[in-house]
Amino acid sequence: MDKRELEQTLVLIKPDALKNSLTGYVLSALSEFHTGLHYCGTKIVHVSRMIAEEHYAEHRGKIFFPAILEYLMGHSHYINEPWKQRVIAIAYQGRDAIRKIRDIVGPTNPLEARTEKPGCIRSLGTMVPLKDAEGNIIGQRMDNLIHASATPEDAEREMKLWFKPNDIPPLMHAYPTEQSREFYYFKKHILYRKHEPGCVCILAPADVAWKSDLETLRKISKGTPASGSLESVVAKYLINEKQAENW
Numbered sequence: 001m002d003k004r005e006l007e008q009t010l011v012l013i014k015p016d017a018l019k020n021s022l023t024g025y026v027l028s029a030l031s032e033f034h035t036g037l038h039y040c041g042t043k044i045v046h047v048s049r050m051i052a053e054e055h056y057a058e059h060r061g062k063i064f065f066p067a068i069l070e071y072l073m074g075h076s077h078y079i080n081e082p083w084k085q086r087v088i089a090i091a092y093q094g095r096d097a098i099r100k101i102r103d104i105v106g107p108t109n110p111l112e113a114r115t116e117k118p119g120c121i122r123s124l125g126t127m128v129p130l131k132d133a134e135g136n137i138i139g140q141r142m143d144n145l146i147h148a149s150a151t152p153e154d155a156e157r158e159m160k161l162w163f164k165p166n167d168i169p170p171l172m173h174a175y176p177t178e179q180s181r182e183f184y185y186f187k188k189h190i191l192y193r194k195h196e197p198g199c200v201c202i203l204a205p206a207d208v209a210w211k212s213d214l215e216t217l218r219k220i221s222k223g224t225p226a227s228g229s230l231e232s233v234v235a236k237y238l239i240n241e242k243q244a245e246n247w
């Protein structure tokens, strides 16, 4: 098979789209009929701070960083309803998947989306003023309904962050996988090779993981520099774990 047919991209239906009941609309706009792409993974995720921070790692330090974490975690749209705080993560696959989905999604800023590409998904988004403790407007949050990977590098990082290999049918895998030969445990931002009281088991022997994740874990456990952070690997193993915020 031509490798280009395996191209994958991550879509997140964000909490504002869920709240405004736009899920069906988004799924229709991104349907196989419109895009020629195929579903390869989907899950409903209660977004932990760790996965939100990893997902938006490139924006760490920017003025709007705290606001987009709160937004993705559902804190902005379901303030007193934590059980409704979730996103729908969907992986699409096929030739030109990244560009095709970004085209239908449209520009980041909903106001630009409305002028530059009326009819795109984000043209239905909203701009929300951000205020400091005194009520002064310090910026705007872009509630743009949906996330879509922007580049092949982003897509690979995001796919591996939100999905484990076993979340995707094996014949649809786009990235190399490997079976773990070791146990890996995690607690309070530290990786352990042996069980510690209160830790969580990330991987056990014979579990299938992304090859790059195992390489990162091996390097971190040896104390050598790794290309990815420990949290970028661990976050997905804590998806929908009840105590994700305590680990």
Ligand code: ADP
Pocket: 064, 068, 107, 108, 139, 140, 141, 142, 143, 144, 147, 148, 150
């Ligand atoms: P995209 O989602 O189109 O890839 P970015 O990666 O630049 O856009 O930004 C991530 C998210 O952060 C956006 O979808 C939007 O919700 C928010 N955002 C981006 N830029 C700003 C900004 N200047 N002010 C407020 N929010 C922003």
Ligand code: MG
Pocket: 150
């Ligand atoms: Mg982006």
